[in-house]
Amino acid sequence: MERIAEHTRKTKETNISLTINLDGSGKQNVDTGFKFMDHMLTLLSRHGNFDITLKASGDLTHHIIEDIAITLGKCFLVALGDKKGINRYGSALIPMDESLARCVIDFCGRKALNLDLKLKEECNIEDLAVEDILHFFNSFAESAQMNLHLHILYGTNDHHKVEAAFKALARSIKEAKKIVSDEIPSTKGVL
Protein backbone atom coordinates (compact mmCIF):
# COMPACT_ATOMS: atom_id res chain seq x y z
CA MET A 1 0.00 0.00 0.00
CA GLU A 2 1.27 3.42 -0.89
CA ARG A 3 2.05 5.68 2.03
CA ILE A 4 1.14 8.98 0.43
CA ALA A 5 -0.69 11.94 1.98
CA GLU A 6 -1.89 15.13 0.41
CA HIS A 7 -3.32 18.06 2.32
CA THR A 8 -4.32 21.58 1.44
CA ARG A 9 -4.85 24.01 4.27
CA LYS A 10 -6.44 27.28 3.29
CA THR A 11 -7.28 29.85 5.95
CA LYS A 12 -7.65 33.62 6.00
CA GLU A 13 -3.97 33.71 6.96
CA THR A 14 -2.24 31.11 4.80
CA ASN A 15 -2.52 28.77 1.85
CA ILE A 16 -0.49 25.57 2.21
CA SER A 17 -0.47 22.73 -0.30
CA LEU A 18 1.59 19.72 0.65
CA THR A 19 2.11 16.15 -0.56
CA ILE A 20 4.45 13.57 0.92
CA ASN A 21 5.37 10.05 -0.11
CA LEU A 22 6.99 8.10 2.71
CA ASP A 23 8.25 5.47 0.29
CA GLY A 24 9.81 7.94 -2.10
CA SER A 25 13.51 8.50 -2.62
CA GLY A 26 14.06 11.93 -1.07
CA LYS A 27 12.95 14.10 -3.98
CA GLN A 28 11.56 17.55 -3.27
CA ASN A 29 9.87 20.55 -4.81
CA VAL A 30 9.65 23.10 -2.01
CA ASP A 31 8.61 26.73 -2.23
CA THR A 32 7.74 28.37 1.08
CA GLY A 33 8.87 31.88 0.19
CA PHE A 34 11.57 31.64 2.88
CA LYS A 35 15.05 30.57 1.80
CA PHE A 36 16.02 29.10 5.14
CA MET A 37 12.78 27.09 5.43
CA ASP A 38 13.24 25.80 1.86
CA HIS A 39 16.81 24.81 2.79
CA MET A 40 15.66 22.96 5.95
CA LEU A 41 12.70 21.16 4.32
CA THR A 42 14.82 20.15 1.35
CA LEU A 43 17.36 18.46 3.59
CA LEU A 44 14.59 16.99 5.78
CA SER A 45 13.26 15.23 2.68
CA ARG A 46 16.65 14.23 1.32
CA HIS A 47 18.03 12.81 4.57
CA GLY A 48 14.63 11.50 5.68
CA ASN A 49 14.21 9.66 2.37
CA PHE A 50 10.65 10.82 1.72
CA ASP A 51 9.35 12.88 -1.20
CA ILE A 52 7.78 16.27 -0.58
CA THR A 53 5.96 18.77 -2.77
CA LEU A 54 5.12 21.99 -0.97
CA LYS A 55 3.81 25.39 -1.93
CA ALA A 56 3.15 27.89 0.83
CA SER A 57 2.06 31.50 0.96
CA GLY A 58 0.33 33.79 3.41
CA ASP A 59 0.33 36.98 5.41
CA LEU A 60 2.84 36.76 8.26
CA THR A 61 6.02 34.69 8.61
CA HIS A 62 4.90 33.22 11.91
CA HIS A 63 1.59 32.03 10.43
CA ILE A 64 3.21 30.51 7.35
CA ILE A 65 5.91 28.59 9.23
CA GLU A 66 3.39 27.38 11.83
CA ASP A 67 0.90 26.22 9.20
CA ILE A 68 3.61 24.43 7.21
CA ALA A 69 4.52 22.52 10.37
CA ILE A 70 0.87 21.69 11.12
CA THR A 71 0.28 20.51 7.55
CA LEU A 72 3.50 18.49 7.41
CA GLY A 73 2.70 16.78 10.72
CA LYS A 74 -0.81 15.98 9.56
CA CYS A 75 0.53 14.48 6.33
CA PHE A 76 2.88 12.25 8.34
CA LEU A 77 0.03 11.13 10.57
CA VAL A 78 -2.17 10.30 7.58
CA ALA A 79 0.58 8.67 5.49
CA LEU A 80 1.66 6.44 8.39
CA GLY A 81 -1.93 5.16 8.54
CA ASP A 82 -2.41 2.37 11.11
CA LYS A 83 1.41 2.21 11.47
CA LYS A 84 1.41 -1.49 10.80
CA GLY A 85 4.93 -2.82 10.49
CA ILE A 86 6.78 0.45 11.10
CA ASN A 87 9.93 0.62 13.18
CA ARG A 88 8.12 3.31 15.23
CA TYR A 89 11.24 4.65 16.98
CA GLY A 90 14.09 6.53 15.38
CA SER A 91 17.18 8.28 16.67
CA ALA A 92 20.24 10.01 15.30
CA LEU A 93 23.34 11.88 16.34
CA ILE A 94 24.30 14.26 13.56
CA PRO A 95 27.17 16.75 13.41
CA MET A 96 27.33 19.89 11.34
CA ASP A 97 30.87 21.12 11.64
CA GLU A 98 31.31 22.21 15.29
CA SER A 99 27.65 21.54 16.28
CA LEU A 100 26.18 18.20 17.36
CA ALA A 101 22.46 17.38 17.33
CA ARG A 102 20.70 14.46 19.00
CA CYS A 103 17.17 13.47 18.01
CA VAL A 104 14.98 10.68 19.37
CA ILE A 105 11.42 10.17 18.10
CA ASP A 106 8.45 7.88 18.62
CA PHE A 107 5.45 7.83 16.27
CA CYS A 108 3.32 6.78 19.23
CA GLY A 109 0.16 8.81 18.68
CA ARG A 110 0.86 11.28 21.49
CA LYS A 111 2.59 14.62 21.39
CA ALA A 112 5.53 15.23 23.69
CA LEU A 113 8.27 17.73 22.99
CA ASN A 114 11.60 18.17 24.70
CA LEU A 115 13.52 20.78 22.74
CA ASP A 116 16.74 22.65 23.40
CA LEU A 117 18.62 23.95 20.39
CA LYS A 118 20.84 26.32 22.40
CA LEU A 119 20.00 29.22 20.06
CA LYS A 120 20.40 32.88 20.85
CA GLU A 121 16.92 34.25 21.64
CA GLU A 122 15.41 37.18 19.74
CA CYS A 123 17.68 36.59 16.83
CA ASN A 124 17.27 35.68 13.16
CA ILE A 125 18.83 32.86 11.21
CA GLU A 126 18.90 34.01 7.61
CA ASP A 127 15.27 35.05 6.89
CA LEU A 128 13.61 33.35 9.90
CA ALA A 129 13.23 34.33 13.53
CA VAL A 130 14.57 31.82 16.06
CA GLU A 131 11.20 31.73 17.83
CA ASP A 132 9.47 30.70 14.58
CA ILE A 133 12.01 27.91 14.04
CA LEU A 134 11.46 26.63 17.58
CA HIS A 135 7.70 26.85 17.16
CA PHE A 136 7.96 24.77 13.96
CA PHE A 137 9.09 21.73 15.95
CA ASN A 138 6.29 22.21 18.50
CA SER A 139 3.58 22.39 15.83
CA PHE A 140 5.05 19.47 13.88
CA ALA A 141 5.23 17.18 16.94
CA GLU A 142 1.68 18.11 17.92
CA SER A 143 0.22 17.57 14.49
CA ALA A 144 2.11 14.32 13.80
CA GLN A 145 1.19 13.09 17.31
CA MET A 146 4.74 12.06 18.05
CA ASN A 147 7.30 12.21 20.82
CA LEU A 148 10.11 14.50 19.73
CA HIS A 149 13.24 14.91 21.80
CA LEU A 150 15.63 17.21 19.98
CA HIS A 151 18.75 18.69 21.50
CA ILE A 152 21.89 20.44 20.44
CA LEU A 153 24.57 19.01 22.68
CA TYR A 154 27.07 21.71 21.77
CA GLY A 155 27.99 24.14 19.03
CA THR A 156 28.57 27.80 18.33
CA ASN A 157 27.10 28.68 14.91
CA ASP A 158 23.29 28.98 15.02
CA HIS A 159 22.84 28.09 11.33
CA HIS A 160 24.84 24.90 11.93
CA LYS A 161 22.83 24.06 15.06
CA VAL A 162 19.48 24.28 13.27
CA GLU A 163 20.76 22.44 10.22
CA ALA A 164 22.15 19.64 12.40
CA ALA A 165 18.80 19.49 14.24
CA PHE A 166 16.80 19.12 10.99
CA LYS A 167 19.21 16.48 9.69
CA ALA A 168 18.98 14.54 12.97
CA LEU A 169 15.17 14.71 12.76
CA ALA A 170 15.38 13.55 9.13
CA ARG A 171 17.51 10.50 9.94
CA SER A 172 15.22 9.68 12.86
CA ILE A 173 12.16 9.85 10.59
CA LYS A 174 13.91 7.64 8.02
CA GLU A 175 14.46 4.98 10.69
CA ALA A 176 11.07 5.28 12.40
CA LYS A 177 8.95 5.12 9.21
CA LYS A 178 10.76 2.05 7.88
CA ILE A 179 8.66 -1.09 7.46
CA VAL A 180 10.31 -3.82 9.53
CA SER A 181 7.52 -6.31 10.24
CA ASP A 182 3.86 -7.00 9.51
CA GLU A 183 2.62 -6.13 12.98
CA ILE A 184 1.60 -2.94 14.77
CA PRO A 185 4.60 -2.22 17.06
CA SER A 186 2.65 -1.87 20.30
CA THR A 187 1.63 -4.33 23.02
CA LYS A 188 -1.70 -2.47 23.07
CA GLY A 189 -2.19 -3.51 19.45
CA VAL A 190 -2.86 0.06 18.40
CA LEU A 191 -0.78 3.18 17.93
Ligand SMILES: [Mn+2]
Ligand atom coordinates in the same frame (compact mmCIF):
# COMPACT_ATOMS: atom_id res chain seq x y z
MN1 LIG B 1 23.20 25.48 5.46
